Amino acid sequence: MKPIKVGLLGLGTVGTGVVRIVEGHQSDLQSQVGSPIVIEKVLVKNVEKARNISVSTHKITDDAWDIIRDPEIDVIVEVMGGIETTKEYLIEALERGKHVVTANKDLMALHGPEIMAKAQEHHCDVFYEASVAGGIPIIRTLSESFSSDRILKIMGIVNGTTNFILTKMSQEGASYADVLKEAQELGYAESDPTSDVEGLDAARKMAILGTLGFRANVALEDVSVRGISQVTKDDILYAKRLGYEVKLLGIAERQDEHISLSVQPTMIRKSHPIASVNGVFNAVYVHGEAVGETMFYGAGAGELPTATSVVADLVSVVKNMKLGVNGQHCTVPYKEKKLKNDEQIAYKNFILLHVQDKAGVLARITQVFAEYEVSLASVLQQPNPDNPEAEIIIITHDASKASMDKVLKHFEELEVIRKIKSVYRVEG
């Protein structure tokens, strides 16, 4: 049996996991696909560097083109990250008839449609299960298992760093800054954590999930983004008292043919299954018209969980090679993308205000909500023990984003309001 030859781009955490699984599970893999799978060449930055894993030196190269242009190599497994240069490599690989397995969410969120089109043109497979939520098989679930359904809503905890931080803040009453520091020391957060904590990483994953779930080309710019850096321990305390947890949720929704996508810290009711997903774990909740409520839970990152998804994709590629059907399983978005405008996007809101502690304030404030036709689910006024102001906590019914923006703008001009302390989307 002719072995299937793999070119591995990148030998970091995930790349090391891929080598471990392909070598460690070789006989199982061979039983499934009928051929040995061999990692023929590995791209690294520094060929001299000491590593945790032994890869024969003649396989290691720092020249990507030596792999991409090697006619012996059947499949490129890309776990190096990066966008523009990496895209160049993969496009040329596809042009040369090589299949691609990638874990690169940044690349897929930005250039997914172009890469998929190139793959179809050359009858090649591109699989990218590992790009979203590590070991959770959410890509395959959306593209195959729910193929007969209409997805109404996807809510995801798709960034482990921020979920670790929010879980710690919730469980220990710690401040954002302290927990971020701890996460950095533990290696769960980068020294520049911006992409994680400001929600960009989650937004990229939601663009990928939205594209699959709604079968329309969702771009990164279509996802409105707010990160967790402004979340305070007091906000979390208020949330818990009202029966909610604060989670950074990616939310993709459809009503009729109109969709909206966002990432923001959200107060989610504790009884919702996604509210109890803690630490670095990820979960994706999917509500389908027919299937109802489902949730998929697992490790969102890490060497072996992510590599499991990469190697499962590799198995699919090899099976397709044997059957001669590569490039035909791609889910190509076939629906026109219609984004909701701010009048159409609607959800519940939590608002915490610091106000002057005097008669008539609450009446003035509720009047503003009425003016913009935002109806209220609950209102709580209480003295603030720390200062002479009073606190007002309001939870609205579903209100359009446009109306809420007007309410908040009006509040800024209202003398009785000292400060708009915090505003959260509310779910569940």
Place this chain on the structure above:
Amino acid sequence: MKPIKVGLLGLGTVGTGVVRIVEGHQSDLQSQVGSPIVIEKVLVKNVEKARNISVSTHKITDDAWDIIRDPEIDVIVEVMGGIETTKEYLIEALERGKHVVTANKDLMALHGPEIMAKAQEHHCDVFYEASVAGGIPIIRTLSESFSSDRILKIMGIVNGTTNFILTKMSQEGASYADVLKEAQELGYAESDPTSDVEGLDAARKMAILGTLGFRANVALEDVSVRGISQVTKDDILYAKRLGYEVKLLGIAERQDEHISLSVQPTMIRKSHPIASVNGVFNAVYVHGEAVGETMFYGAGAGELPTATSVVADLVSVVKNMKLGVNGQHCTVPYKEKKLKNDEQIAYKNFILLHVQDKAGVLARITQVFAEYEVSLASVLQQPNPDNPEAEIIIITHDASKASMDKVLKHFEELEVIRKIKSVYRVEG
């Protein structure tokens, strides 16, 4: 485009859902597979019966062979249930080159290997996602997404009826008999509930999951079974006090190459994600060597969730037809089945004893555990307010089934023990 013609066997709950989805989502399905999908003929018991759904009368028949032997029909969708006669239909359908989608767990648990072999022989597909856990895509996940991993443990809440009963007993402190009656009135339990409450339904599903997860032919007889009919509200109260919920868990485990499968009411620690799966919902927890802990949650039954899985399978069949690769995606178990014996099966146990309230009793009891080398994690003795006996609650460390059987047998002969009130497996 030539339409794909489907013969539907059964027009009960799931069959009705299949018609609704195939007709309601026709244009979406057509965009995915490139052909119309037409339900050509429908098998019913009584052609005269009034129905919730309109199916043209010329399509309805009470003669299964009229469908199985119709050369125009490409795919048989079997949602009628039953075992021997149904098997005859499907075997002949496969011999005639028709592909099969089935939701029939009983059939697949008993005759899965024979049906899959017949399918391979005739280059036909057999898909059965809907046979386990309704709308949860666990079959596809085990056979494809985790193809590169080694599954160590599967724990499933795979029977909605018993989970509804146990959830109600736990949340309302109600008795088994009262809740069973309520479940029957609500239509969640059959008038003869034996198959559900005695664990047989769950055992069939675990045989299917075990076969896929361990890639060995697991038979129904390999699954040891205990149902929930002996679970008392007191047991659940004790469990909760100790931080556990009682769930009917199917558990399939592997150590090295040896496997064991069982279904039993189990005390599962509340912090485990599967402990908070309530009501008629199902969940399957999968622990893979590489992927780590994952869980899949959703509706385990019902018209549309189950039909979603059936129609997703139908889409897979049609895609394979277009590619000419039917019958080649079957996961055929290739490993020899090695079952653990009672010496090798080990887990934690909860034991509640009623004992004589006098000196030396606890010493006598712990001596028995020591004799059979069962070590104890915790022991609690307390007076029983209702009668002159004392209660002893013991939780063991992992103990072999063989040793525990000996301990319990010895207890039956021990005069100081009035009654072995209850024994549960403990997880998490």
